[in-house]
Structures are given as C-alpha cells and as structure tokens.
Amino acid sequence: MIPLSWYLALAAALFCIGFYGVLSRKNAVAILMGIELMLNAVNINLVAFWRYLSPENINGQAFAVVVFAVAAAEVAVGLALVISIYRRRKTVSAGEIDLMKW
Amino acid sequence: MTGLQAVFLLAAATILFSAYMVVTRNNLIHAALFLVLGLFGVAVLFVLLEAGFLAVIQILVYIGAIAILMIFAVMLTRGDVENLPSPNNANSGWIALLSVLFFSSLVLLISSWPEFNAVRPYIDPTRDTVVELGVALVSPEAFVIPFEVASVLLLAAMIGAIMIARPQKKDKS
Numbered sequence: 001m002i003p004l005s006w007y008l009a010l011a012a013a014l015f016c017i018g019f020y021g022v023l024s025r026k027n028a029v030a031i032l033m034g035i036e037l038m039l040n041a042v043n044i045n046l047v048a049f050w051r052y053l054s055p056e057n058i059n060g061q062a063f064a065v066v067v068f069a070v071a072a073a074e075v076a077v078g079l080a081l082v083i084s085i086y087r088r089r090k091t092v093s094a095g096e097i098d099l100m101k102w
Numbered sequence: 103m104t105g106l107q108a109v110f111l112l113a114a115a116t117i118l119f120s121a122y123m124v125v126t127r128n129n130l131i132h133a134a135l136f137l138v139l140g141l142f143g144v145a146v147l148f149v150l151l152e153a154g155f156l157a158v159i160q161i162l163v164y165i166g167a168i169a170i171l172m173i174f175a176v177m178l179t180r181g182d183v184e185n186l187p188s189p190n191n192a193n194s195g196w197i198a199l200l201s202v203l204f205f206s207s208l209v210l211l212i213s214s215w216p217e218f219n220a221v222r223p224y225i226d227p228t229r230d231t232v233v234e235l236g237v238a239l240v241s242p243e244a245f246v247i248p249f250e251v252a253s254v255l256l257l258a259a260m261i262g263a264i265m266i267a268r269p270q271k272k273d274k275s
Binding site: 001002003004005006007008009010012013014015016017018019020021023024025026027029030032033034036037040043044047048050051052053055058059061062064065066068069070071072073074075076077079080081082083084086087092094095 | 104106107110114117118121122124125130133134137140141144147148150151152153155156159160163164167168171172174175176178179190191193194197198200201202204205208209212213217218219220221222223225231234235238239244245248249252253255256258259260262263264266267269
C-alpha cells in the first residue's frame with residue numbers, strides 16, 4: 001500500500017520545482033509553465049487528501065475540478081498578455097518588460 | 103514492494119524529472135514537451151488515487167488544451183531569449199537554495215502531522231464517484247455556486263483573452 005506521505009512529499013517537491021521555475025526563468029511563457037507545475041502539485045494534494053482522509057464525500061474532487069477551471073482561465077489570459085506584449089515590444093523576457101517599473 | 107508502489111515510484115520519477123527539465127531547458131519547445139510528459143505522470147497518479155474522471159480531465163484539459171496553447175505561444179513569440187547563454191536570471195542560485203529550504207521545511211512540517219502516514223481507507227468498488235461528483239457540482243446543497251462562478255470566470259477569461267490578444271489597428275503600421 002502507498003502511504004499518504006509519498007503523495008505529500010511528491011507534491012511538495014513538484015511545488016518547489018515550479019516555484020523555482022516561476023522565480024528564476026527569464027521567458028514569460030516559461031514562468032507560466034512553472035505556475036502550471038505548482039497548480040498540479042496542489043491538485044495532487046487535493047485528490048490525495050480526498051482519497052485518504054475523507055473518501056465518503058466528494059468535496060476533494062470538486063475542489064480539484066475548480067482548480068482545473070481556474071488553471072485554464074489563468075493560462076488563457078496569461079498567454080494572451082504574453083502575445084500582446086510580444087507584439088508591441090518584440091520581447092517576452094520578463095527582465096525587459098519594465099514599463100511600469102520606476 | 104508491491105506493483106502499485108512500483109507504478110507510483112515510476113510516475114513520481116517521471117514527474118520530477120520532467121518538472122526539472124521544464125524549469126531548466128533553454129529551448130522552450132523542449133520544455134513544453136517535458137511539461138506534457140509531467141502532466142501525463144500526474145494523470146497516472148490520479149488513476150492510482152482512484153479518481154479516474156480527474157485523470158481524463160487532466161489529459162483533456164491540461165495536455166490537450168493548456169500544453170498545446172503553451173506550444174503555440176512559444177511558436178508565436180520566438181524572440182531573442184532563446185539565444186541567451188542561460189534561460190535563468192542572475193538570482194537563480196539563491197532561488198534554488200530558497201526552493202530547497204522551502205521543500206525541507208514543508209516536509210518537516212507535514213511529517214509532524216499525525217495523519218502523515220495514513221493508510222488508504224477502503225471504498226466500495228461498486229460506488230460510482232463520477233455520478234457523485236456530477237451530482238455534487240450541480241446540487242444547491244453542495245457546489246452549484248462555485249461551479250457557476252467557475253463558468254463565469256472561464257467565459258470572462260475567454261473574452262478577455264480575445265480582447266487582449268487581438269491586434270489593434272495602430273500596431274499594423
């Protein structure tokens with residue numbers, strides 16, 4: 001049998017790798033990929049908690065479905081912003097998108 | 103080691119390796135393809151957790167839509183970033199240290215929790231969790247409000263994405 005701890009440790013590791021990606025990448029699309037990794041870690045945790053701690057009600061899976069919807073919305077708007085910025089400034093490097101920096 | 107544990111370890115190794123490749127590859131197309139591999143590993147984990155519907159949704163929404171959208175965005179924004187010597191910024195060493203510290207403190211914190219090594223309770227194999235999930239998402243006692251809010255959010259995001267990414271006339275000059 002697989003104990004709950006394996007899932008939690010894997011999700012923590014995945015979240016930290018995604019965190020590293022979000023903070024260290026230069027390309028804005030790669031930053032969005034890091035966010036996807038973090039959201040997947042959260043989903044693994046939600047489903048594992050559902051299965052191990054409260055399988056009698058379905059709440060964990062319902063939360064995971066909402067996370068899916070939010071991830072799809074986030075990536076659609078994020079990539080639209082990236083494409084719009086690329087069209088105006090010919091760059092997607094997060095270091096060069098500094099119009100609002102002072 | 104049982105067969106399930108072997109499958110879990112294989113999926114976990116795949117996920118962590120592809121996640122590492124996603125955050126370190128210089129070529130973003132390769133990073134996006136490794137993201138697809140990692141998302142597939144997460145779908146395998148959902149099957150192991152007996153959430154088959156979520157595994158199907160994972161493949162449909164994440165791999166079929168989000169990852170493909172990422173690949174399209176990479177292709178539409180081929181810039182000078184890929185020719186740089188490093189895809190990561192100057193602080194990546196400190197950020198790696200911070201991530202490792204964050205991971206160790208998370209594991210330390212959750213390992214002191216009494217349910218940390220909880221074993222999986224038995225569920226009736228004839229029970230249909232897909233029907234339960236569907237009923238819960240539309241029943242007024244459960245999740246109909248979050249479900250409708252998520253629908254409105256998706257619609258707003260779709261309209262917003264079209265409005266943001268639409269070329270404007272002054273750009274054409």
